[in-house]
Amino acid sequence: xxxxxTGREPGEDAxxxxxxxxxxxxxxxxxxRNQSSAGAEADANYRLGNRVLAELLGGIGGGxxxxxxxxxxxxxxxxxxxxxGLLVVMALGIxxxxxxxxxxxxxxxx
Numbered sequence: 180x181x182x183x184x185t186g187r188e189p190g191e192d193a194x195x196x197x198x199x200x201x202x203x204x205x206x207x208x209x210x211x212r213n214q215s216s217a218g219a220e221a222d223a224n225y226r227l228g229n230r231v232l233a234e235l236l237g238g239i240g241g242g243x244x245x246x247x248x249x250x251x252x253x254x255x256x257x258x259x260x261x262x263x264g265l266l267v268v269m270a271l272g273i274x275x276x277x278x279x280x281x282x283x284x285x286x287x288x289x
């Protein structure tokens with residue numbers, strides 16, 4: 180806490196003394212709460228879940244977008260509309276996403 184003299188005697192003002200005691204108790208509770216490791220573990224699991232979700236959505240969305248672009252280029256150059264590029268590249272995106280998720284799951288925790 181603060182060891183500097185405040186210029187007043189203890190007991191001089193009961194309200195200030197009560198406030199200082201409540202502040203001290205609140206600081207102790209906050210330090211005890213911050214030292215718990217359960218919160219850090221929950222944060223790590225939350226980040227891991229977000230990473231898995233991002234891999235899955237990124238694989239599907241990225242594959243679909245790249246496949247769509249390939250289909251648009253083919254349709255522009257040949258004049259025929261086909262969806263083979265979309266299906267193939269999206270399937271590859273899903274495969275890569277699942278491969279990355281399996282790698283994340285097999286990784287040892289730090």
